[in-house]
Every structure is written in C-alpha cells, then in structure tokens.
Amino acid sequence: MKEEAAPRNTRTTLKEEARALRRSSTFFFSPRVIRNRRSGSNLISDVKPGAIRQALILITLAVLPALGEAVYFRNKVSWQSRLSASEIVTVDQARSWSNGVTWVDARPAEEFEHDHIPGAILLNEDSWNELLPQFLEQWSPEKRVVVYCSAQSCNAAAEVARRLRQEAGLNNVFVLQGGWESWQQANR
Numbered sequence: 001m002k003e004e005a006a007p008r009n010t011r012t013t014l015k016e017e018a019r020a021l022r023r024s025s026t027f028f029f030s031p032r033v034i035r036n037r038r039s040g041s042n043l044i045s046d047v048k049p050g051a052i053r054q055a056l057i058l059i060t061l062a063v064l065p066a067l068g069e070a071v072y073f074r075n076k077v078s079w080q081s082r083l084s085a086s087e088i089v090t091v092d093q094a095r096s097w098s099n100g101v102t103w104v105d106a107r108p109a110e111e112f113e114h115d116h117i118p119g120a121i122l123l124n125e126d127s128w129n130e131l132l133p134q135f136l137e138q139w140s141p142e143k144r145v146v147v148y149c150s151a152q153s154c155n156a157a158a159e160v161a162r163r164l165r166q167e168a169g170l171n172n173v174f175v176l177q178g179g180w181e182s183w184q185q186a187n188r
Contacts, residue, residue, distance in 0.1 A: 087161065089174040091186040094146050102139055104147040106160040107180065111150065117183055123147075123160055136168065148176035148183065 094101055103120035105112045112122045121138055123131045139145070145164060149156040157175045164170045176182065 087174055088177045089146060090177050091182050094144075094174070094176060097144055100143050102143045102145045104135065104145055104160060104164075105180075106147050106149040106156040107154075111180075116180075117148070120148075123164075125156060125159055125163075128160075128163065132168065139170075144172040144174060145170060146174050146176050148179045151179045151181045152177070154179055 103117045104123045105116045105120045106124050107116075108124060108126065109122060112120075112124075116122075121131075121135050123135045145161075147157040147161045147164070149160075157179060161173045161175050164173045178185075
C-alpha cells in the first residue's frame with residue numbers, strides 16, 4: 001500500500017503560491033495572502049495595497065501637462081475662434097467693397113514675400129510692435145480692414161483683427177473666410 005502524503009495546511013500552501021507569484025510579478029502586482037472577513041477563508045490577492053494610489057498619481061501626472069497646455073494655449077486653438085458672423089467676410093463680399101478695403105496679411109513674413117493679395121500690408125503677431133506703425137501710416141478711417149492668414153484653420157487673422165480692434169481702436173475690421181486659400185481659389 002502506498003502511503004498518502006499528509007494533507008498540507010491550506011494557509012501554508014497559499015503562502016507558498018503567493019511567494020512564487022511575488023517573485024515573478026512586476027510593478028503594480030505583488031500577490032499576498034489575505035483573509036476573507038465573512039467566510040474566514042484565505043485568498044490570494046494580486047494587487048499591492050498602494051497600487052491604486054500609484055495608478056492615480058501616474059494618471060494625475062499624465063493629465064497635468066495636457067491641462068497646462070490647454071490653459072496656456074486657450075486662445076490659440078483655431079476651432080474655438082470667437083468671431084461672430086458679422087466679423088467674417090467672403091472674398092466676394094470684400095470685392096464688392098472695391099477700393100474701400102485695406103488688406104492685412106497676418107501670415108509670417110516669408111509667406112508674405114512669396115505671394116500676397118495685391119496692395120496688402122504685412123501685420124502679424126510675430127512683428128506686431130514693428131509693423132503696427134507702418135500699418136497705421138497706410139490706414140485710412142473710411143476704408144474697411146480685411147485681415148487674412150493662410151487658411152480657414154489658421155487663427156492668426158482672428159488674433160490680428162482682435163488686436164486691431166482692442167489695441168488700435170479700429171471698428172471696421174473683418175476676417176477673410178478661408179484666408180489666402182480662398183483668395184487663390186476665387187482668382188483661378
């Protein structure tokens with residue numbers, strides 16, 4: 001007759017399994033034996049006591065830079081443009097004003113030098129302080145100001161128009177819908 005091994009203590013077996021799992025575990029998971037309060041039985045838990053706290057800290061650290069960027073660049077996002085319909089004009093509307101328009105190019109100087117609307121004045125955010133006096137010399141109060149940038153997704157024209165209204169005190173300032181791209185399409 002074979003001798004059967006004596007039954008092992010369940011708690012000892014669970015502890016040995018937990019030790020074996022602990023040796024093979026990584027960052028958040030470290031198995032340990034815990035006692036179920038209701039049934040009194042022993043269980044193996046694979047979550048460290050501080051794992052949830054560590055996960056929340058990591059999530060917070062990942063979200064903070066994104067929130068900081070969203071706050072810092074809140075006025076730079078093109079789809080959040082706060083322009084009303086009365087501040088936006090199409091190429092056809094601006095042309096109907098014929099010679100009563102002062103065109104303002106809000107694109108970078110390199111793009112302006114490459115090509116621009118005939119008679120346009122360069123005035124962008126990068127060189128605002130240097131270019132504003134030149135613009136004001138050429139501006140006349142009886143003309144409407146139409147500001148444009150590269151495309152519909154560009155927010156530079158809206159920002160330059162806002163500054164012309166607030167800082168220079170101009171009233172008849174509009175943004176060209178579609179920007180330089182719409183001008184090119186209309187002139188094909």
